Amino acid sequence: MESVTFSESGGIRYLHFGTDMIQGAMRIRDPDEIYLEYNQQMMAWLLFLETKPGMRVAQLGLGTGALTKFQHRHCPAVKTTVVELNPAVIVSARSMFSTPDDDRRLETLQTDAKAFVKSSRYKNHFDAVQVDLYDAICDGPAASSLEFYKGCFEILKSPGVMTVNLFSRHKSFDINLKNICEAFDNRVLLFPESHDCNVVAMAFKGPRLEVEWKDVAKRAKIIMDKTGLPTNTWASSLSRANARQENKLSI
Template sequence: MVQVRGCVYSAMHAAGQINIFLMEPVTFSESGGIRYLHFGSELIQGAMRMRDPDEIYLEYNQQMMAWLLFLETKPGMQVAQLGLGTGALTKFQHRYCPAVKTKVVELNPAVIVSARSMFFTPDDDRRLSTLQADAKVFVNNRQYCNYFDAVQVDLYDAICDGPAASSLDFYKGCFNILKSPGVMTVNLFSRHKSFNVNLKNICEAFGNRVLLFPESHDCNVVALAFKGPKLEVEWQDVSKRAKVIMEKTGLPTNTWAAGLSRENARQEICLSI
């Protein structure tokens, strides 16, 4: 395991100064052609296949892109990513969703540096902007009210004791920054006391318009929450959309419709939420 000490140096070119941010150490490991991100422990915070850096390697990360099932990408579409990690979602969207503008919100500047230097996340450009900020504050900024078409939430710290942001106020903030229609995807721990707390708060913030993916092999569960008009669609149409996404991006979406239908009560015949 390679460790980057808990200091990140960023040059202030205009002033010729150096700012030092004291944060928890960001560490890395590699095995079998996979590079992993850690926050000073053996717990995995993200992963990348070295021979295909733009691939979304982890299953739950792949499911965080499930908003694509329900929203057509178009010029000017705005997506917020709360939590950067290895930049897997950022890289995927930058490559396969050229019409989308992505705003990444990441509190730890060391994660931003490592995403670019160790996981090949692109620098900011006209389609990508990175904000070093607290996501809990960001979602309550009135500047972003009804601003984003999709919001992706993957916020964990070194302890990994459930999501780092899980309050009702936080999820109401996520609802408020979404346009109508809009979709939020959230990474949750399925076998942890935090799961029921988060699910309850998401359901309350989004009026119970929530779907769950089946648990992935690493005990993650991705939740989808919807804002806007009621959605009624045949699962076969969702499957067709998933097939198009898979053909265009290589994302393994072929089991998504069946998994969502099976996992969620009263959704067996058609999707109605």
């Protein structure tokens, strides 16, 4: 199990797994803000799913709790299930990164995400799944097999959306993308690469989606106005970055 270490610079606190590689970050004066761009894009399922009572989101990999805190504050109807194998990450998220304790809207499971997605208990259980699983080496996601992504598909409801953080400049990127596409019948969109070489992929389950980009942009503005999440470029970025999606989203 990786050791958990921290650093601070310019009002930002960083999480590390015993190396210089950054595993997460928090602005100390605004702990509920999602500080890193790729982390912000992990919330892009909000473009396509209205939050409502009874909605469930699975977050595979806790990190600094950035997504957990955001959902807890801005999506009060949503119940979040966090899956994190390393107990030190769970402790540090609460003690160093202001992540709330479990309550009726948040449960934290110390377990392996690969086993979690195979559990029949969670079949068709979640509206959205967020996958951000990295170890100390950071040479690609810690779970990347076709079997794993098929498990993610199975635990999603229909309609459902998965967001995944991929490391773009590594051989793992093509492997993960191929397996995600196979598990989700090629219904996958990519955000452009962010400054830290992360690429967020978004995969869809359920009825075919046909929507004008201007309507996606309107939804993005509503999200930004409600939560402060900088979503204003999401629609244009997704339309430019994905082939045959320039005029309208059809997936």
